[in-house]
Amino acid sequence: MSWMVIAPELYFLGMAAVFFTLAMIPETDSRRGYITALALAMGGVLVSLVSLKLHGSFSHVYRVDLFSQVFKVLLAVGFFLILCICSELNGIRQENHPEFYLLLSLCTLAMMMLVSSVELLTIYVALELTSYSLYILVALRRGEDLSLEAGIKYFLIGASASAVMLFGMASLYGVTGETYLPALLKELPSHTASPMAIIGLTLTLSGFFFKLALFPFHLWAPPVYQAAANQVTAYIATTTKVAAIALLLRFATLGAETLYMVHVLAALAIASMTLGNLVALIQKDLKRLLAYSTVAHAGYIIIGILCMSESGFAAVIFYAVAYLMMNFLCFLVVEKVAQEGRNVQVPELAGLHRRSPLLALSIMVGVFSLGGIPPTIGFTGKFLIFTAAIEKGYFYLVLVAMINVVVSLYYYALVVKAAYFLKPENGGALIRLPVQLKAVIWAVLAVVIVGGIYPHFIYSVAEAAAGLLR
Amino acid sequence: MNLSFAGFPFLSAIMLTCIGGLVAILLVSREQKDLIRWVSAVSSGLSLLLSIYLFVAYDRNLGGLQFVEKIPWLKPLGISYFNGADGFNLPLLLLTGIVHFTGVLSMWELEERVKEFFALYFVLVTGVFGFFMSMDLFFLFVWYDVSLFPMYPLIVIWGSTRREYGAMKLFLYLLAGSALILPAIIYLVVHSGGGGFDLLKLMQPGTFTPFQQKFAFIFLYLGFGILAGVWPFHTWSPSGHVAAPTSVSMLHAGVLMKLGAFGVMRIAIFLCPAGWQYWAQTMAVLATIGIIYGVLVGLTQKDLKFVVAYSSVSHMGVVGLGLSTVTAEGLSGSLFQMFAHGIMTALLFSSVGYFHDRTETKLIPDLGGMSRIMPVASGYFIVGALAGMGVPGFANFWAELTVFLSSLRVYPVRGVAAISALVISALFMLRVVQKTFYGARNERFARLPDVSLGLGVPRMILVAVLLLFGFFPFLMLDLIQTSVLPFMEGLAK
DSSP: OOGGGGHHHHHHHHHHHHHHHHHHSTTOOHHHHHHHHHHHHHHHHHHHHHGGGOOEEETTTEEESHHHHHHHHHHHHHHHHHHHTTSSOTTBOGGGHHHHHHHHHHHHHHHHHHHHBOBHHHHHHHHHHHHHHHHHHHHTBTTOHHHHHHHHHHHHHHHHHHHHHHHHHHHHHHHHSOOBHHHHHHHGGGGTTOHHHHHHHHHHHHHHHHHHTOTTSOTTHHHHHHHSOHHHHHHHHHHHHHHHHHHHHHHHGGGTTOHHHHHHHHHHHHHHHHHHHHHHTTOOBHHHHHHHHHHHHHHHHHHHHHTOSHHHHHHHHHHHHHHHHHHHHHHHHHHHHSGGGOOOBGGGGTTHHHHOHHHHHHHHHHHHHHTTOTTSHHHHHHHHHHHHHHHTTOHHHHHHHHHHHHHHHHHHHHHHHHHHTOOOTTOOOOOOOOHHHHHHHHHHHHHHHHHHHOTHHHHHHHHHHHHTTO | OOEEEOSSOHHHHHHHHHHHHHHHHHHSOTTOHHHHHHHHHHHHHHHHHHHHHHHHHSOTTTOSEEEEEEEEEEGGGTEEEEEEEOTTTHHHHHHHHHHHHHHHHHTTTOOSSHHHHHHHHHHHHHHHHHHHHBOBHHHHHHHHHHHHTTHHHHHHHHOOTTHHHHHHHHHHHHHHHHHHHHHHHHHHHHTTSSOTTBHHHHHSTTSSOHHHHHHHHHHHHHHHHHHTTOTTSOTHHHHHHHHSOHHHHHHIIIIIHHHHHHHIIIIIIHHOHHHHHHHHHHHHHHHHHHHHHHHHHHHTOOBHHHHHHHHHHHHHHHHHHHHHTOSHHHHHHHHHHHHHHHHHHHHHHHHHHHHHHHHSOOBTTTOOOHHHHSHHHHHHHHHHHHHHHTOTTSHHHHHHHHHHHHHHHHOHHHHHHHHHHHHHHHHHHHHHHHHHHSSSOOGGGTTOOOOOHHHHHHHHHHHHHHHHHHHOTHHHHHHHHHHHHHHHHHHHO
16 A cells, blocks of 8 residues: 555645644744745645546545545645635734644645545544634634634534534444445445434434535534635635535435435425525625525535436536635635725625726626526536436426526625626725736636536546446 | 538637627727727627628528537537527527627717627627527527626616616526526436437427426426516516617617527427427417507606517517417518517617717607707607508518418417507507607707717618518518428428
8 A cells, every 4th residue: 555645635744744833933924934835735736636546545444536536636726726815814813824824734634534534433533623623713813703703603513513423423333333434335225214324324414514504504604704714714615615515425325225315405405595595685794695605505516416326426526616616716806805804895896897807807707607607617517416406306406496596696696786886985996916816816717617618527527536436 | 400511610600700809809908999899890790791691691492400510519418519500590690690780889989888898798699699509408508698697787887777676687587587497408308318408309209298398398488488578577678678778778679589589489399399389378368468568558658768668578479479379470470570670679779879878868758859850860760660560661561460460360369459459559659759759849959960870870771671671571581481381390290
């Protein structure tokens, strides 16, 4: 067993060690720290790309295959994108910057381990490592009591979710005597009649729903999104969601044989879409608005998962890519428009098309993609999910989802209107973007548009990865 | 249906002129407004020339689908980039070309955010052209949505009367339509047994059971019907058209509403003929109500743009009535009506826009005696109004005649009701013309200059087209028949 199989994880571990050292050196130049971080993150993307084709496994605990490697690439890309918008980390105290990078890289490392874990215990350990990094990250925001409150709220709800999940895992073990996922997959169908198995599965999934902010486990999302520093929110909204999707995909296959599970998922999907979109209608804070749109998107993703078919899983993997890209476009604007790292109200976007045409374009493409308007990657993702759902006969679910999409377009259109139409009250200064960031934005825009028009490449990778799930 | 592949991809060339125009506009600096106008005019002129060429070069003896281009796109799902031209879409491609070009010319005097306006306008037109030429369900849907979303910024930024309300209403209504269409399209594709998204393969008789056709037809008809202004889903159209800037009203009432009617034809009727026959009665009722309702509500309007907008609702009702007859004549008539009404409405909106730019009002009582102040500009509007009344000599006469003859045969009562409503509307239109252009003139506007030759060009083109097809209707009807007749014969079997 070669160590190289886990190259991305090792790389991120090394990165965390570098940040740890930096954190111990007093009075480091924060500019230098940022450039180091950015360079390391870029290296992380390269390493994970190089190891895309690797496969192997450590006994019955850890598996490296195309599925996990695709998600590792996404996580590394997400990490890199978030670091791109950290150049002025003014939402977080200067002396905490090295810790911020340390926690961010640790969290990414933990999620990489998460997507490769195939054993209940490793999953639990990796998940907790992710969560604890996030709890601290949320509370790091400068001078906001709100952020401390949100951090504690997040911690308490998160800890309860972990407890529930652990209880579920214990029940699963109790029924089947297995903790290895593929073995569980083989064992579980013979126990579908046992309420213990169903309760165990539901409770375990609840833990993951918490991460995905699916109704009714979404309560933490709006306050946390609102209170955390903009970069941290962006990270939670993009990268951690990718990991949650991966985890759900690994687990959902367990429930494939039980119709009961599908009904539960369908009900949750409908509730999540409807509630998320309706509450988002009245939000003024852009981050809160995006938090509720996340809740709605969790619903769309669940539709793809409850199909329990290969095309459904492929569609969800495709959607994970789309989700990362389009949410990044929105949070990028939040970060750049925010003054002194504060929050952004929707009307504050006024005059953005004059202040920075590129940012205005980003938010328009971003929200229209979230709203599923072609030719964007968000449309293609929804299209693939809906196709998979109708193949399985869930016409009504797709109809409900489409009606929800229309509801969501109302608040997305208001965001576009603010950026393009409203006149700013006090002129509004131009927003200057560094050239490197401009290049990154254009690249993400290209992925969103090209992925929407010509999804062939991403879809074929997603299909191959989904094929490994059974 | 026989396919003739294109030696030169003319259809894609049209798309390329639009996308090329868009890119060129984006590259020009926002200060060089004249350059942007010229770039838009040249590229829209090229699109117009190409669409005229296609209209003329289509081999009417051969029939079938010509100028076909087909490239596999997303193989696992059976999606291909598949374009073709036939008697159904050629009139509409020509219509789009004409309205696109004249729309650019009508906006020549725009000064505010010129670059963004034309960029969004070109995105919209790209979607429209794509929708009319595509033969692949996936692309049909993509182009459909691409042509809808620019409407929102276009109206909100450059619009007038209650623009925020009008824009949001229009945007949500139309996308609610697409929310019904997408599930239906996927439903059909999934149940086709591996036909993919290829419209021709899905059209084969026996692909869908009668139940599936009836079921999917409801969603497709309602979805596209919203855009076609079918009563009672038309309410977005008057408020949206009134709020929109001139060329957007032209394009929207002239072309986009046809997108809906064409969608009903190309997707709902083609794929679900059994559903079509089953629901035809209901369609006829809705269309007749739409005709009468449009006329009656139009009677009470004081705003010129509202008058034109409600007349659109009733004229689109005529299209719907033709579609609901399930006869070859009805189908041909409604296609012809789509074309004729598109040109006529574009002319009316273009003229109203001209008055509005000068006088800054479009209320009928505020105008008055305009024909003595701006005789030429008034002339254009009056010609448009006459065409709308169905006066012989204009294309609309033949279109409405064909529809009414066939509808009288199939639905006598509804046909008579619809015709009498249109007679009332003619009387009413005359009153509008009289109040606006004759009578005492408003001294406030007495010094305004008449329309110059250059600015009159778009309206001249539109009048010429109305007259051309008014005197030589067979130019259009022959072309339409090459596709309608084989389709109806295939249906009878």
